Amino acid sequence: MIVYGGGASEDGGGGRVVLKKGPWTVAEDETLAAYVREYGEGNWNAVQKKTWLARCGKSCRLRWANHLRPNLRKGSFTPEEERLIIQLHSQLGNKWARMAAQLPGRTDNEIKNYWNTRLKRFQRQGLPLYPPDISPSNHQQQMYPQQPNTPSSPLPSPTPASSFTFPLLQPPSLCPKRCYNTAFSPKASYTSSPTFLNTHFPLSSYQSTNPVYSMKHELSSNHIPFSTSLGVYQVSKFLDNGDCNQNLNTSLHTNTCQLLEDLMEEAEALADSFRAPKRRQLMAALQDNNNNFFSGSFGHCGSSNNLFPLQGLTPKEDECLQMNTMQDEDITKLLDWGSESEEISNGHSSAITTEDSLVLDDHQFALLFPVDDDTNNLPGIC
DNA sequence: AATGAAACCAACCGCGCATAT
C-alpha cells in the first residue's frame, strides 16, 4: 500500500485537526468506501468524525462521486457520448451536473474537463465549437464571445429569439412560467432537439467533412444503452409507431408544450402540498430500505429521481412525491421528447446506480408503466 | 534523447441553496 503526502496531523495546541489536501491515498479511498458501505452516502462531514480520515466533507463527497462510487465509467468518451455532450452543451451551457445526469456513469468533472479541453483546442484552431446545424443558445454566445480575429465565425451569429423558432422545440414562451430547465431560461431563446440533431447532423457525415470532430472511437463498444424516463419513453413509443415525419413532430410538439404547461401547473399544485420536509423524510426512509424497494432491473436506490412507488406511502403521498420529483428534472426529459431512446437519461446525478439499473428494455418498461393504446395515460398528452 | 507545448486529470475553492437549530 502506497501512502504518500503528509497525512493527517494535528496542530498540537488546540487539538484542532489539520485537514489534509492533495491526492488521495489508497488507504484513504478504502476508508472512505468502507464508510459509505456502512453509513451510506451523505453526511460527509461525519466521515472525519467516524474515521481517521482528515479530509473535509466536501473533499470526501467529491472523491466518492468522481472516483469511488460504483459504476463509474472510466476511459474516453464514446462518439455517442461526445455527440450528446455537444448537443447538451448547446442547450444547457455550462451546466455540467445536468449534462452528467444525461450520461450515466460520467461525472460532471469529466464532462467539464472534456469540454474545456475541447474549447481550448477549438478556439486555438479557430474552429466552431458546434457543428453547423447546432445553434447554441444565447448563453453560449455570452460565454464564449466570438474572437475578432477568427475568420470563419466559430459560433453562429446571435439569432434574436423573437425572430427564430427552432424547428422542433418551441421558444420559452410556450413553456411554463417557471423555468424547469436552463434551456428555457430567459437567456436561452431556443434550443436544439436530438431528433433535429440526428436528422441534420449525422455524426458520420459530419466527421467525414470535419476532421476535427473525428474523435476517439476506441470505446465505442462500451456504449451503454441509456435508460428512459417515463415521459420520454411513452412519447417515443408513440412517435415510433408509424410515420414520424417532421410535420407530425412539430404539430405534436406544439400541442405537447401547451399541454405540458397545464401539467406543470398541476404538478406545482401537487408539489405545493408536499414540500421539502416531507420529501426529505421519505427519501430517508427510502435510503433505509434501499435494498428492498425495487425489484428486477432496478437495483439502485437512494436516488431522488425514482418514479416508482414507495412502500408505506399513501397513494397521495406517492403521487406527490413523484410529481415533485419529476418537476425538477424529469420534466426536462418530457420536453426532450424527440430523443432517441439511446440518448435518454436515467436522470440520476450523484446517486449510486448500477449499470444494470440503467438498462431497461421496452418490455420491462412497459410492465412498469403500461401505456394505453390511445396514449391517454400520459399526463397532459392526448 | 531532450525539451517545450498541449492535453488530460484530480482536486480545491467560493458561492448559493435548502434545511435544521
Place this chain on the structure above:
DNA sequence: CATATGCGCGGTTGGTTTCAT
C-alpha cells in the same frame, strides 16, 4: 427570523502524461 450546517455546482488551479519538434 437569524444563524449554522450540509451539500452541490461551476470555476479554477496545478500536477502528470502525451505528443511534437
